[in-house]
Amino acid sequence: MSQEQISLEVEIAELSLRNPIILASGILGHSAEIFERIYEGGAAAVVGKSISLLPRDAYKPPAVVEVRGGFLNAIGLGNPGAEAFVQELKKLSAKKIPVIASMFGSDPEDFVKMTKILDSAGASAFELNLSCPHVKGVGTEVGQDPDLVTKIVSATRRNTSKPIFAKVSPSSEILLQTVKAAEDAGASGITATNTIRAMALDVESGMPYLSNRYGGLSGEALHPIAVRCVYEIAEHTKNPIIGCGGVVDWESAVEFILAGASAVQVGTVLASKSIGTIEEILNGIKGYMVRKGYRRISDFVGLAHSGK
Amino acid sequence: MSQEQISLEVEIAELSLRNPIILASGILGHSAEIFERIYEGGAAAVVGKSISLLPRDAYKPPAVVEVRGGFLNAIGLGNPGAEAFVQELKKLSAKKIPVIASMFGSDPEDFVKMTKILDSAGASAFELNLSCPHVKGVGTEVGQDPDLVTKIVSATRRNTSKPIFAKVSPSSEILLQTVKAAEDAGASGITATNTIRAMALDVESGMPYLSNRYGGLSGEALHPIAVRCVYEIAEHTKNPIIGCGGVVDWESAVEFILAGASAVQVGTVLASKSIGTIEEILNGIKGYMVRKGYRRISDFVGLAHSGK
Amino acid sequence: MDSHTLVSRPRAVRITKVRDENGQAKSLFFRDEFSSKALPGNFVIVWLPGIEEMPMNISRIDSESSVTVWPYSPGTNALCSMKEGDTIWLRGPYGNPYKILGNNSLLIGSGSGLSPLLALAKHIASKKLSATFILHAKTEQGLIFHNELAKTCEVVTATTDGSKGRKGKASYVANGLIANGKFDVVYAGLGEIELRMIFETAEARKMPVQFGLERPMLCGVGLCGSCSIGKYLVCRDGPVLNSEQIRECFAELGVFRRTKSGAIVPVKDY
Amino acid sequence: MDSHTLVSRPRAVRITKVRDENGQAKSLFFRDEFSSKALPGNFVIVWLPGIEEMPMNISRIDSESSVTVWPYSPGTNALCSMKEGDTIWLRGPYGNPYKILGNNSLLIGSGSGLSPLLALAKHIASKKLSATFILHAKTEQGLIFHNELAKTCEVVTATTDGSKGRKGKASYVANGLIANGKFDVVYAGLGEIELRMIFETAEARKMPVQFGLERPMLCGVGLCGSCSIGKYLVCRDGPVLNSEQIRECFAELGVFRRTKSGAIVPVKDY
């Protein structure tokens, strides 16, 4: 098998992407210029920072702290609101850069309005953040409530024909219930996973490092937990899954694909290593496919389920 | 403050310990000779490998695999049964080494029988494993069911006057409900936390590394998650908490104490570093107390809650 | 791995000395292995538990390093009232430092932008290269580092109100010196509006620049995007950007920036 | 950090050569950087996905290293049927290696215990020290490594049934040689019942020993306790234990061990 016979293209819920690497939500904000750089750096699509209908302030710094194996963050879903994001979306869709708009909230009516605004501004797909671990009322508390999940996904579904991905929390006993509620209400697929609620304390001051005390753990520490979620979800659904959490090299990306993911998001590695890691991952995947004789990504999606 | 004025002694639910470091359950099995070595190495107490009423086989290897930031294990709660553990308990209690007997199961009747057997054999306290993430029916599935938690804790409580610690899972939305159910049923305190369900795949074979596919993540990757659990539990209870998960040095141990733990368990670090780490941690804590002017561990238990 | 090897986990350092630079700005000295290995232009993020976290340029890089703090916010006020023996917390150093180009440099700094240029001037002097330093402030009271700078290079003092030295904004004085054609590179630490004006002059003369930027930072490590200017992240690609990079983000320079919540707002002049 | 730096995560290696040692045991050769830096006595854990995971002594340590496998279980059967070009997975190396004491060593190995002693004999020879090697097996067919060993030291062949060389169990032959007083240290890789008998003789003569042990292993890294003998862990403190350590766990040596589930069972003779 030579490099030329290989295609990295993937099709996830009618979204055609040139390769399976997507920028994770909230990483590097939502500036069109930065997103264009990430796209030029190799990513096939970007997920915008999670947006609420109205602007919302970020938490005060410290909002980020390093721990062994990753970072904790408590940005607090700060964002300038849906209308402000429209400007960025328009620039990006003019350049044909696929943008998955991420939205959060607790009122299904907000999702109706945001979906309309962002769909017409050119979002290629939607991701519903049902899983932020450090903001009261709009994150994991939504994902934990299957009825609310149903309402939010239905509200979004009724207002767009584009793919909708429900982003879930790794720290849930009712993970599969949330997934089922989202899919039954019309979600096209699942993004697994968001960060996991965590905390780090400074022993000298005796204080939590983060101004919000609690934050979300991202980075390589999260990877085996997120891979488990993707594998578990894949045992129960035929819809596409996007793996997210702790991808740091091509092998950790391939693990997600073998576990059942059709695409993979990258986040923290862009800080712990650099934006150039995207290209290294793509080259690594290509080398792997040559070695294994795979022509398309779909040749090895979910393969880890076959030998069990 | 000089070293001499400092006492490392702690009292957790009537259990007097010479210092706050305890060997975590399942680490290095339950041989009396190994436990004696751990005790001589500095630990104040040991928790036995989780025991069921009847013997149970371990999973086939691979039962352990390294990941970034720790290990996954799926030992499968293999153990020779309560009667076999009695022999070890007797040797240890003859040497006055405090042993916390860990028990698991799903039938409250089993706990009645085990408690009687192990209490009379000299267990200093009990830990109820309500949180093993990789064995069906007896681990997290028990902890998720507050009614069953009530039944199991009550059954144990009725048959011993010794302290009972309920060991909980870090990966639970109903963590605080489980804690409350256990405490209302007579648990003296909480051990937080067990490992978190996870998976790692080999990209060359496309197979999960562990024969059981799923395993539990332990080690430093778990630490910020476990610290968060201790902190959250401490916001809701006055009962003692034992911190567990990813302690690798004195600072990670002190973080648990500041978050609200009266004692700290060590596990994976004995493999990732060595048994000698216990002494390093104790020396580190002593140095910290000298510097901070603390005379007793209780001087700084839960201090991170005061500045919020 | 020791937790202290986590460069982005704040570490407590004791203030070994406080120097009042001008009755307003204070230099806080401390011993920190990471900072002592920094390069001019690198910055740290200073944390005061319960108060605030703030990016700070490293003004002196040595076995005892320093940051020089201007009291413009609750956190910087608190820092300015600290005493020898007090503790502050640092993470970093971060960012891309100044790179030494050319043999005869022009350095221009004003106010809080002076810090990294002090370190840079010393570095240039240690390489036995020539440099001229425009030491600027709004008024005479704002001038700092004069004696230290004078030991390393030629210092041209200037103030906006003319209370000391040449009169005018830093860009005005700088553009005058650039025009005489003597220098082969410009290093500047100023507000973006000033930088914008200098860049136009430098570009007209095809003279390379290295500008030290400051934008609001939530993370400092390239995760959050709040510090972006065009396609660049001030915390990772910067804080020092070169002519090519400035060219690419010139539309934003001194015009608009993002808040920590991602909203676009105009850049103010100080 | 590259995932390959995780020493306890199995890494795929290609078999570069298979050598049939005696019609039964097979040596599998492979290139593995970690193994090539191992010391005699270190072991690896070999994984065959979907089949089994097995501790294996490293028999040859070089740019191409080897393990020598005896087909006694489903996993070892599978290994023995592997061909050049096939893939196996390794983690490790693990454990405390043999330490070279004294100038004239006696080495004793039988069957699967011979592997680390081959590596040790080569190591001793490279230090230009003298050694005598009791190469033992139950029957003539079981003997392996003879030619390779003969290049490094004096080889005394022995079989339990006398079909080749001296006749008797390894401990019987060893104790005879120990008695002649020529040696200053004994290295042995045998079943525990044999080791027990040798230890008694060596102790009577105050002769230091280093014994390579094998006990059931679930983890190989010092987490599970299944490999314990007395207060020691064969995977971490061993597999090579010295006289002082053997003295402390002598009550268990060759008498009882634990299963992977922690039950106490008697040690069998093979």
Ligand SMILES: Cc1cc2nc3c(=O)[nH]c(=O)nc-3n(C[C@H](O)[C@H](O)[C@H](O)COP(=O)(O)OP(=O)(O)OC[C@H]3O[C@@H](n4cnc5c(N)ncnc54)[C@H](O)[C@@H]3O)c2cc1C
């Ligand atoms: C990379 C970087 C390096 C920095 N280095 C230093 C340093 O070495 N020393 C230092 O003191 N600060 C420095 N700062 C600024 C300092 O971090 C901030 O002032 C502090 O974090 C407060 O920030 P803020 O977001 O609360 O306030 P900001 O919104 O930044 O400012 C707070 C208020 O102070 C006023 N203000 C801000 N900057 C100035 C100024 N330059 N002159 C006059 N008024 C001003 C504004 O009116 C504003 O309302 C640096 C910032 C960055 C991004």
Ligand SMILES: Cc1cc2nc3c(=O)[nH]c(=O)nc-3n(C[C@H](O)[C@H](O)[C@H](O)COP(=O)(O)OP(=O)(O)OC[C@H]3O[C@@H](n4cnc5c(N)ncnc54)[C@H](O)[C@@H]3O)c2cc1C
């Ligand atoms: C530290 C260590 C190093 C090892 N090194 C090697 C090695 O280099 N080469 C190798 O082939 N194996 C080696 N082994 C043994 C090998 O790992 C096991 O045989 C294999 O893992 C199967 O183990 P098991 O638990 O399934 O079976 P076990 O319970 O160990 O044994 C399986 C069956 O094989 C038989 N058996 C086991 N050992 C022997 C023996 N020595 N002679 C005759 N019959 C036996 C028993 O009857 C038993 O029922 C080593 C083991 C350890 C602990």
Ligand SMILES: Cc1cc2nc3c(=O)[nH]c(=O)nc-3n(C[C@H](O)[C@H](O)[C@H](O)COP(=O)(O)O)c2cc1C
């Ligand atoms: C600074 C930061 C901000 C984030 N913001 C969001 C967000 O707005 N919405 C969201 O769904 N996830 C957010 N996340 C989670 C990431 O999208 C991702 O799920 C997580 O970081 C795990 O992936 P990683 O380990 O590759 O970083 C954020 C993560 C970080 C580190």
Ligand SMILES: Cc1cc2nc3c(=O)[nH]c(=O)nc-3n(C[C@H](O)[C@H](O)[C@H](O)COP(=O)(O)O)c2cc1C
């Ligand atoms: C090999 C191994 C076996 C374990 N067995 C048990 C067990 O039997 N019962 C239990 O409650 N926890 C068990 N645990 C979990 C530990 O007690 C502990 O909660 C976990 O490892 C987190 O702590 P650490 O990061 O310090 O290892 C086991 C962990 C490991 C690694």
Ligand code: FES
């Ligand atoms: S400050 Fe967060 S990316 Fe620069």
Ligand code: FES
């Ligand atoms: S094999 Fe697990 S401790 Fe030795």
